[in-house]
Amino acid sequence: MQKRKFVWMEQYRQRFEAVLAKFARGGESTEPCAPENAEKYNGHLPESIFYLWDKVGIGVFRDGYFQLCDPDKYRPVLRQAFGNDPDLDPDKTYPIGFSAFGEILAWNEDHRDVRIALVDSFVSCRWLLAPKQNIDPNITLLTSLLLADGASQDPLDENGSPLFPSVRSRLGILERAQIYGFKPILALGGNRTADSLTVYDALPHMSILAQATQLKLMDLKQYPPKLVRMIG
Template sequence: MFVVHENFEYFLKSYSPVFPTEKPGDSQIERLEKILPGSLMEFIRRYGLVAFHGGLFQLCDPDEFRSVLALIFGADSDFHHKDCHVVGYSAFGVLQCWSDKYFKFEIELPLGVAYCRALTLPGWKLAASADHIASAVVPDREEADFLDVDGIPMFDRCVEKYGPLRQGECFGFVPALAISGAFGPMQRVDNIQRMPALEHFSILAQLEQFQLATLTPTEVVPVRPIG
């Protein structure tokens, strides 16, 4: 039996958790135990699929979003939706994913990019155990928030304008940034709507071909198309 990892204990104390009304049942726990590391599973077993930062980031059941990964990955040579798992997502559609092969990686749905250090960092080597890496799956508030065209965080203003998110909801740009243009004038709170996360994420997954990319201090650098 695992104890709750100290990172998760910190998240509970410092990241404004929002607890679900129901915890996962035995069958759901048994299913998730087959695909997720022990540290993450022990947290989910005890507390459920918790949201953090007042709803800015939500843990989720990977099977709920497997169809989204299938749309993004297609027939990609490195990624497959059956062995990659969405374990959480931000209010604006940044997916935190887990893979036994690549461990933690991220898909930024609004921008159509995926970041996976195991595939883009030359000489990448595992620096810690799977349990320790999985315990860092919850981003801090600054990292989880999304910036408008002026570089100002959007979440608190979206909550004020549209109300707090319920479990399974997200804030989506209308029109999507894949249509209106990322970092353009439509990237504002006024162009946000509250909507079901799975529905919106499925639409974003089909609007453009995603790119495996790396981040520099000033830009997103595409490495190759995905799919």
């Protein structure tokens, strides 16, 4: 992938640096690996994601909590999850990365950042529900990436405790294209406990979750979150 040169406005610089610090690879000496044929995403994704791919590539970050991924590889999951949704067209939506539990962060050409929480069967899209004006798409994407390992991306167990610390300790740090998942999945009666989690290959397990139940579009700005409509 050809290296890009960016001239960022000073007001954005701290945010870019914060994202780079979050996804730093420590002492690794290998060259960052961008998605295959990344230039095909020109005009479809904000410029900042190309900058991030140049600097850190795709793969596992934050002790396995989040992975940056090749959008095309995981787009079939969105086709299964969204179906013929009138607003969220899977052909205009690009997976950017996913959490340790398979929650996908994606970019939609019309509605910007989209969160697909497959374990809990919901989708959120702030821009779809409350469009804003005059905000650079790069800032929208970078803000989402800064929150990529936030507590809201860690499913809670049946007692309301975060699952990631205990499952990482028991099963180890994930490798590229792996996620933690319940066995059996919750939609088929699985238990929401750390002991019920195992390691899966990400793509086939995400596909199973996407087909297991119809997803809900949720407004997360309200408390408790409000159901807007069903997806599809």
